[in-house]
Amino acid sequence: MDGSSGGHRLTADTESPPADEPTALVSASRELEDVSFSAIVDAEHESRVLWATPGGLEVVGQGVAARLVAHGSDRFDRVRAAADRTFAGLTHDGPHVARPRAFGGFSFHDEHESGPPWTGFDAAAFVVPRILVVRSETGTWLTAVANEPEAAQERLERWYDRLAELPAMQPSGTGPGVESTRRTTSQAAWTEQVEAALERIDRGTITKVVLAQSLSVALEEPIDVPGTLERLRRQYPNCYRFLIGPDAGGTFFGAPPERLVSKRGTHVETEALAGSVPRGETPEADDAHAEEMRDSEKVQREHGLVVEAIRDQLDPLASVDVADQTIRRLATIQHLQTPITATLEDDRHVLELVEALHPTPAVGGVPPAAAWETIRDTEAFDRGWYAAPIGWFDAAGDGEFAVGLRSGVASDDTVTLFAGSGIVADSDPDDEWDEVQLKFRPILDELR
Numbered sequence: 001m002d003g004s005s006g007g008h009r010l011t012a013d014t015e016s017p018p019a020d021e022p023t024a025l026v027s028a029s030r031e032l033e034d035v036s037f038s039a040i041v042d043a044e045h046e047s048r049v050l051w052a053t054p055g056g057l058e059v060v061g062q063g064v065a066a067r068l069v070a071h072g073s074d075r076f077d078r079v080r081a082a083a084d085r086t087f088a089g090l091t092h093d094g095p096h097v098a099r100p101r102a103f104g105g106f107s108f109h110d111e112h113e114s115g116p117p118w119t120g121f122d123a124a125a126f127v128v129p130r131i132l133v134v135r136s137e138t139g140t141w142l143t144a145v146a147n148e149p150e151a152a153q154e155r156l157e158r159w160y161d162r163l164a165e166l167p168a169m170q171p172s173g174t175g176p177g178v179e180s181t182r183r184t185t186s187q188a189a190w191t192e193q194v195e196a197a198l199e200r201i202d203r204g205t206i207t208k209v210v211l212a213q214s215l216s217v218a219l220e221e222p223i224d225v226p227g228t229l230e231r232l233r234r235q236y237p238n239c240y241r242f243l244i245g246p247d248a249g250g251t252f253f254g255a256p257p258e259r260l261v262s263k264r265g266t267h268v269e270t271e272a273l274a275g276s277v278p279r280g281e282t283p284e285a286d287d288a289h290a291e292e293m294r295d296s297e298k299v300q301r302e303h304g305l306v307v308e309a310i311r312d313q314l315d316p317l318a319s320v321d322v323a324d325q326t327i328r329r330l331a332t333i334q335h336l337q338t339p340i341t342a343t344l345e346d347d348r349h350v351l352e353l354v355e356a357l358h359p360t361p362a363v364g365g366v367p368p369a370a371a372w373e374t375i376r377d378t379e380a381f382d383r384g385w386y387a388a389p390i391g392w393f394d395a396a397g398d399g400e401f402a403v404g405l406r407s408g409v410a411s412d413d414t415v416t417l418f419a420g421s422g423i424v425a426d427s428d429p430d431d432e433w434d435e436v437q438l439k440f441r442p443i444l445d446e447l448r
């Protein structure tokens, strides 16, 4: 069902209300001993989600209590309207951290149509899972969501018993092995693409554009996505981790370093993350790379465009505070980062902020429309949900979104990876090529 035409889509074994009379969601929570998250997200052919933040919140969900889907240029508004209907009258019996949330995201651009490798991915799609396990500072909670209190309670008890029987920890395994890789963009084609973008920059059509590549990886064994994410956690402990698995089609997953936005009440946090250099072999070499990035006029210009665009987007809504630049060090790469916070004048839904910010020039360009045209004229693959907002929102309109980077979409025995880099005046095609290869590594290393 298209969420634009109604709120809930209920799967067969829930108590389906008449289509035009969605009943309110009811949820109940119970504290758990720690459990293996895989038990929730291993289920194939079931809708499943995983969301983990650098701050330590981890959530897994399975099944569909409500689904919100939208297409077209007003997809953000449509999801928000569907969210209001979905969450109207919600009653939650449990701690705030374990409340029902809608998890999902958007495609990079609003003309997106689902198709390989993005089968199962609409232009905007969220689910409120029927079963959630939340691990936070205050403990681990199991939440069941249904349309009636008895059904929620029954589901809660059934899953509590089921999870209690499983071992708490499951091995995260090893990579599925890479049989072969196929590029959408050869290095020669890339050089031409970057040079064509540089011409547009010269002519003044654009100031910056982020061009990307995709890499299709044929696997030796089927991939265990939750296991892969668990291994990514060890390598990239300060990154987000996400898995979005519709009940049919591919599974989108990744470990992005970049927050698009988080909102709690009137407090907003976002950041500019743009400018990239490799890690060094020694602490001295590491610092030298970081120094070189900080001192580069080109990187500062590229980064400054992102800070400026975020400030311009938030200024009409909030009082904005831009902090000092720092270096964001990840296992394989370092970035220039500027943390940005804001205080909203009036409370807003997090989706309003997502719409205002996406795509920032960290993944799109300046000016946005001409940059998008450049991307469309240039890239030989479908961005799908790559570099797009991935996250959650709740009944109050609070939520958090990452940028879907360092990511791939898995289907059958293939994972398609995506990575890009910002092109500004003075960009060198060979350097940008190297940067893109570095950004494939987080996922690619875990597949080997």
Ligand SMILES: C=C(O[C@@H]1C=C(C(=O)O)C=C[C@H]1O)C(=O)O
Residues within 6 Å of the ligand: 210, 212, 258, 273, 274, 275, 276, 335, 362, 363, 387, 405, 406, 418, 419, 420, 421, 422, 439
């Ligand atoms: C586009 C990507 O990364 C983005 C682009 C960056 C850059 O151009 O320096 C840095 C971080 C991200 O905002 C990607 O990882 O695919």
